[in-house]
Amino acid sequence: MEEPPKSLAKVKHIILVLSGKGGVGKSSVTTQTALTLVSKGYKVGVLDIDLTGPSIPRMFGLEGKKIHQSSKGWVPVHLSTNLKIMSLGFLINDRGSSVVWRGPKKQAMIKQMLSDVFWDELDYLIIDTPPGTSDEHITIAEELKFANPDGCILVTTPQQISVDDVKKEINFCNKVKFKILGLIENMSGFVCPYCDECTNIFSSDGGMNLCRDLGLRFLGKLPIDPSFNEMIETQGDKEGKTLVDFYKENTSFTRFNDIIQLILDDNLPNRLQNLTL
């Protein structure tokens, strides 16, 4: 059965966001990648395969929303016509209850997400992942084996503890033949709002040096930016403005836009052209 999963039939590009380490900002990078691409006019889908700690519903201000069933499959939650989101968070009734699953169950859920979600036409599908190299990662790699994804964006924070785990993730990518589009060093330095002094709370340059040592593309540094969190947390009170509008005014946007532009400039081929459907 050498076929890509059914749900990807009209998806032109697939990008995964990975890191060996937790809490480095994978979900934040996923969110920003999606918002940036939507701001450029692309049709974007976000698939969250972090099953035990799904952050994506909160990131997009969609907690409490539900997935619907249609004859074509699971209808993801629409933030706007150009932005569709799927997360296990939308299937759980109580936001406080835990999903205590062993591997096979996680595997089954991810498989079902890839076969049943009705994305329709998408320019980009961004996949947010949990930390590590285990069931979720093995499953998504197996599922995408014949799907020809564009590749993955790696995220790390600058300190060595995090870089060490990311090295493991790079080995994983090489094993499963995920192309690495580049690496982002997140939470790199904090500029004090009172005196403008920059403190490297999680040290600095770890990600950049790793790229140099391994010959990977360095996509750039993102500083610690409390205004991004604030935007996520306060998205409730908006006056006819969308999250994309807010993000375009956010201080993180300019830098992130440059990062995404680097990837867009690769002009990676539309995966549908390469597939014999």
Add this chain to the structure above:
Amino acid sequence: MIAVRPHQAQEEHRFADGEIPELAPQPNNPYLKAPEPEHCPGPESENAGKSDSCTGCANKEICSSLPKGPDPDLPIITEKLSSVKHKILVLSGKGGVGKSTFTSMLAWALAADDELEVGAMDLDICGPSLPKMLGAVGESIHASNSGWSPVYVGDNLGMMSIQFMLPDKDSAIIWRGSKKNGLIKQFLKDVNWGQLDYLVIDTPPGTSDEHLSVTSYMKESGIDGALVVTTPQEVALLDVRKEIDFCKKANIKVLGLVENMSGFVCPNCKGKSMIFKPTTGGGEALAKEMGIPFLGSVPLDPRIGKSCDTGESFLDMYPDSPACTAILDVVDALRDTVGDEV
């Protein structure tokens, strides 16, 4: 060798047209695919898969092949851990909040007391951090007929991690849960800790195989409880809530919640910034909501990250820092709750 339980591929649950798909009720036994029906004899009982209630139960096949009776390794683990006085899990649903940092701080702080014997066990198999944080990079494990001996980083501080068993320090451990469970069992069964006053156990984020395994393997040896770590922002609290829910389901006592990375004081101008803003009240509000003790807040301090990278004890190097004081308060509160005379 290690007996790994069989895993059945899950059959997919399909939803009808027009329905709002919701997660179906979950079984208590994580190996099953459907909840146990009312008169279930118990999936691990002699009658599992064969009794009247099993006819038509979706788990019939799984139950017929699950190992019967209690796991024969459990008494061995219980025996092995009987020489360990206090066993503390460090948990958090969220990644990168400081579980490993806290485990190592706890280990350093406890081991500073010469009277105590301390062990630190790393159950984060895909992302082990303890060897680096406790300054044991490059060590390897000595195995003998009688088991594995821990790596000692001090006279009274031993530790164990998968990192010590890797051919290359950057090797990825691409293991499914079932394989991780086998190693966790071995760590509990085969490591010769000797007499210990404390065993602190570092875990990966989430609520999955590692968490289920360690709690079920240690059921009879008794876990004193869990120290739960969070950061102040809701994206973290959201996952931590789930972890506390897991503790309730698994009957693990929550010894307390600690909020890490609470605020940052600029070393230049002493101005305070809430980097991870507690928009929903932070750890303290969550502790109140869930009815668990709140043990304190530890500020962001760049020197913590540095000493973790170099494997030195932050507590020894910066004893006068506010972060150090806050951490030691948490350690004292923990020792109080587990009933150890400080």
